[in-house]
Amino acid sequence: MKTKDIFYVGKDLSILPVLKVFGEKYGLTSKIIESLENYISILEKEQYPIFIYDLEYQTIELDDFLRLQINFDQTPINIAVTSREEQVPDDFLIILRKEDFKKTESYILLNYLRKNADKLGDIIYTWKMQRDLIRNIPLGMYRTTTEGKFLLGNLELLNILEVPSFEILSKLNARDFYVNPADREKWIDLIFKNKVVKNFEFKLKTFKGKTKWVRNNARGIFRGGALEYIEGFLSDITEEKLFKEKEARLIENSLNQRLFLINLFKSRASYVKDIDLALLEIAENSCKVLNASRFGIWILKDGKYENKIVYDSEKNELQIEKMAFNDKIHHRYLNFLKQGIQISTPDVTKDNRLTELYEDYIKPKEIKSTIDTPIFVENELWGILKCEFTRKRDIDRQDEWFNHILAFYIANLLETARAIKAKDETQNYAKKLEKYFEEVILLLSRIVEERDPYTAGHQKRVALIAAAIAKQMGLSEEEQQKLYIAGLLHDIGKLYVPSEILTKPAKLNPVEFELVKIHPEKGYETLITLESLKEIAEIVRQHHERLDGSGYPRGLKNKQIIKEARIIAVADVTEAMLAWRPYRPSIPINEVLKYIDENKGKLFDAEVVEACKKVFYLGMFPQD
Ligand SMILES: [Fe+2]
Ligand SMILES: [Fe+2]
Known part of the structure; x- marks a missing residue:
């Protein structure tokens, strides 16, 4: 591929830009210039130099081209007239003649140019300007075939593509520079569709393997509906892209910072x-x-x-x-x-x-x-x-x-x-109610004990022991609470037992004992009328039942007795034996535990007895 500047010269004026420039300089319009003859006659009329163009010349040998050097602005400009542009070295202004443009015509043209070197000024100036512009403009200018073969290019194109020379560029294909081949396909489709494609951005891989972002402005040159070639210019927008990415990152950082804060x-x-x-x-x-x-x-x-x-x-x-x-x-x-x-x-x-x-x-x-x-x-x-x-x-x-x-x-x-806050208030209220309830129960239990000073505190202690046994047995807190209340109320039926029997400082006779035995049933009758104490009522009713059926009031056996009642029974007996009575001294804990252990499975629930023993052995019995 050549970087030489080429002017096509022939009998057809449309391909005679050199002469056309002359013509325009001297105020000739394209209408008048209908043929070379016409053009020359006009030049003659205006007393401009004459072209002679009918001399014979048929073939041109390799390396055989006509050359001329003229000085312009102290710069030597080489001009060549040839039909074989590839023979002409770089930096020549080539006047390419068509096949029918005879060699003699070339001589004549050169002679004319030599004689009128000064008049060439404008052409050369324009030519130089165009050449410099194309060479030095910071846009990579190119012309390629539809298949991607490079036909023309400028220095900036070499820079952008990082290709060392035009020689090498002429052997490369534009397609190979695309990082993503689909970009080129898309771009070619757009060229076919719109002829002109502006600001098409894509990522390219340079000859040296570096990645760059470029913007491509191009137009397709069509002939008879077919795409002949594509020309346009590339600009390197890598910096621009990096800046935008950096900016995007900054925005993203600030976003991240904000999201981080919200999460925090x-x-x-x-x-x-x-x-x-x-x-x-x-x-x-x-x-x-x-x-x-x-x-x-x-x-x-x-x-x-x-x-x-x-x-x-x-x-x-x-x-x-x-x-x-x-x-x-x-x-x-x-x-x-x-x-x-x-x-x-x-x-x-x-x-x-x-x-x-x-x-x-x-x-x-x-x-x-x-x-x-x-x-x-x-x-x-x-x-x-x-x-x-x-x-x-x-x-x-x-x-x-x-x-x-x-x-x-x-x-x-x-x-x-x-x-x-609202929930806390509700909870507080619930706690208050609970406390209120517990205090009423305590009060009830005290009323019973009021009538039986010897057993003062008995129910409270039974309640504590029963709750401790329940805890030891792994029962729920609710169950422990239920046993605690049952303990506090278990002897409430004693309200119906004459106080002289309860306060009798001696063993009871069988008749008196029969009167005492009504207390579980009476307790049940009292509590069953209260909605929240229904479950407690049944426990109270059964707290004197024994596994072997020897208890009262109904002589229930084994599993007929509810678990809670079996717990209260053990707690009740244990507490009663530990307590001092006017008719006997208090019994040491070891003896008490030995007694309940001996009756394990007979009178008392074995599991409850074991739990009770642990409560005392481990010192878990809560002190009042
Ligand atoms: Fe009792
Ligand atoms: Fe009791």
């Missing part, structure tokens, strides 16, 4: 318990990430939006402000927020939604741009998030979204905190 906030479980701490941290961190001058949070309280916190990045401090927004003064402003509208404005002086705030708030604080975001809880405006800038600043969608996310997050916090 979300991970702070303590925020729900301490809303003020949460608002404080949110204000400070968000202010920094948004690059804002001030970031404040106002929360609704008694009809006013009162300031909770403001972080001032210039003073680097957190502040509580006295300023409150309310419907009386800031009706219009608040109405926008109540409609869920975020007041985001790069220039506060031009936003009439902020007029009500101007004198008292915006002006003294020198706010220039602001993003005011509503905080909604259950469709009601609960607060305002104010992100403020003391320098005028463009506000983009990202800034707005981030503020929306923050407002949404704060709303969630407020809602959750409120729900938790």
Whole structure:
């Protein structure tokens, strides 16, 4: 491939640019120049040099071309006239003659040019300018065949493609420079479709293997509907792309920073318990990430939006402000927020939604741009998030979204905190009720014991032992609680036993004992009428039953006796034996445990006995 500048010369004037340039210089229009003869006659008439063109010359040998050197601006310009351009060295201005352009004509042309070297000025100037422009323009100019063979190119093209010489370029194919071959297919399709394809960007791999981004502007040259060749120019946009990527990365970083912050906030479980701490941290961190001058949070309280916190990045401090927004003064402003509208404005002086705030708030604080975001809880405006800038600043969608996310997050916090507070109150009330219930039970149990001073505290201790056995047996807390209450009430039926029998400081005779034996049934009858004590009633009824059927009142056996009653039975006997009685001393724990152990499986449930033994051996019996 040649980089020489070529002018086609022939009898057909349309391919005679050299002469045409002359013609145009002398004010000749293309209409007059209909043939070479015509052109020459005009030149003759105007007393310009004459061409003689009818001399014979048939063949041209290799290396046989006519040359001429003229000086222009002290620069030697080589001119060659030939039909074999490939023989002519680089840097020649070639006048390529057509086959029918005789050698003599070439001589004549050269003679003419020699004589009129000074008049060549403009042609050469134009030629040089075009040549320099094409050579030095920072665009890679090219012409290729449809298949991708390079026909022409300039220096910048070599630079972009990192190809060492035109010689090498002529052996390469444009297709091989595409990183993604599909890009070229797509581009060729566009050329066929649109003839001109502008700003087509693709990634290319240079001759040396480097990756570059280029922009391609091209047009297809068609002849008779067929694409003959493609020409255009490439520009290296790698830097531009890198800058854009860097910018994209910066934006992405700022996005990541924001997402990170939101996740950080979300991970702070303590925020729900301490809303003020949460608002404080949110204000400070968000202010920094948004690059804002001030970031404040106002929360609704008694009809006013009162300031909770403001972080001032210039003073680097957190502040509580006295300023409150309310419907009386800031009706219009608040109405926008109540409609869920975020007041985001790069220039506060031009936003009439902020007029009500101007004198008292915006002006003294020198706010220039602001993003005011509503905080909604259950469709009601609960607060305002104010992100403020003391320098005028463009506000983009990202800034707005981030503020929306923050407002949404704060709303969630407020809602959750409120729900938790309500739940805590409910729990407190439930605990209070529980305590109340327990105290009533205790009172009942004391009333029973009031009538039987010798057994004072018996029920309380039975309750504790029974609950400890239940715990030892791995029963649920609810079950332990049930046994505790059953223990407290198990002898409530004794209210129906004459007090002189209960207080008799001696062993009871059989008649008296029969009277005592009514207490489980009486206890049952008392408790069964109370909805919450129905289960307790049955335990109380069975607490004197024994596995072998020797107990009372019904003489139930084994599994007929409910588990809870079997536990109370052991606890009751154990406590009674341990206690001092007017008619006998208290029995040591070892003997008590030996007694229940001996009756294990006969009178008492074996599992319960084992648990009871453990409770005492391990010192687990809770002291009153
Ligand atoms: Fe009893
Ligand atoms: Fe008892």
